[in-house]
Amino acid sequence: MTQDQIQEFVKKYSSSDFDKIKFDWNGKHGNDLEDKNIHFRMQICEYLKDDFSDSSDELILNLYLELSKSAKETWGVYNSFHLFANELLERGGAKYLDIYIEGATKSMDTGLMSGRLNLSKERLNEIICHIKSKMNNYENESEITGYDHMLKRFEWLFEKENKEKVSNDSDSLWQKIKSKFNF
Numbered sequence: 408m409t410q411d412q413i414q415e416f417v418k419k420y421s422s423s424d425f426d427k428i429k430f431d432w433n434g435k436h437g438n439d440l441e442d443k444n445i446h447f448r449m450q451i452c453e454y455l456k457d458d459f460s461d462s463s464d465e466l467i468l469n470l471y472l473e474l475s476k477s478a479k480e481t482w483g484v485y486n487s488f489h490l491f492a493n494e495l496l497e498r499g500g501a502k503y504l505d506i507y508i509e510g511a512t513k514s515m516d517t518g519l520m521s522g523r524l525n526l527s528k529e530r531l532n533e534i535i536c537h538i539k540s541k542m543n544n545y546e547n548e549s550e551i552t553g554y555d556h557m558l559k560r561f562e563w564l565f566e567k568e569n570k571e572k573v574s575n576d577s578d579s580l581w582q583k584i585k586s587k588f589n590f
Contacts, residue, residue, distance in 0.1 A: 501537035
């Protein structure tokens with residue numbers, strides 16, 4: 408497919424196009440594993456990974472989940488899987504948290520890779536507040552499966568973000584001092 412055709416697919420993506428990107432697995436592993444959509448799905452992912460602006464939320468969500476299904480059965484994960492996780496959370500925050508958790512918990516690989524997030528401080532705070540609220544107000548245990556682990560993940564990311572900001576602020580202050588006193 409040409410870049411123009413891929414761009415057109417991305418811009419016009421709808422649920423009727425899902426069959427073109429879904430993980431279409433033959434149920435086998437190793438050399439016998441087949442997924443008739445892998446090449447097209449990877450073309451779309453490679454096109455999107457640097458700039459998601461042409462993409463709908465639906466396409467990002469579908470790719471994220473299909474990549475996670477593929478990772479579970481292929482025993483490996485797409486090297487830019489985390490970018491799709493990051494994009495869906497940055498766009499939708501708490502609204503997409505359960506979808507994020509579904510993909511993140513498909514396999515050990517998706518669990519690790521989905522943790523490589525670079526979310527805004529506001530989005531991290533929103534997600535943490537949502538998780539805490541859900542954990543305090545659930546009616547049935549299945550509603551919060553995985554939330555305890557995710558709370559730790561997002562709190563760690565929030566703290567990391569704060570430490571980096573303090574470090575950057577300190578570096579900036581040090582630069583001002585150096586320039587003022589000609590160090």
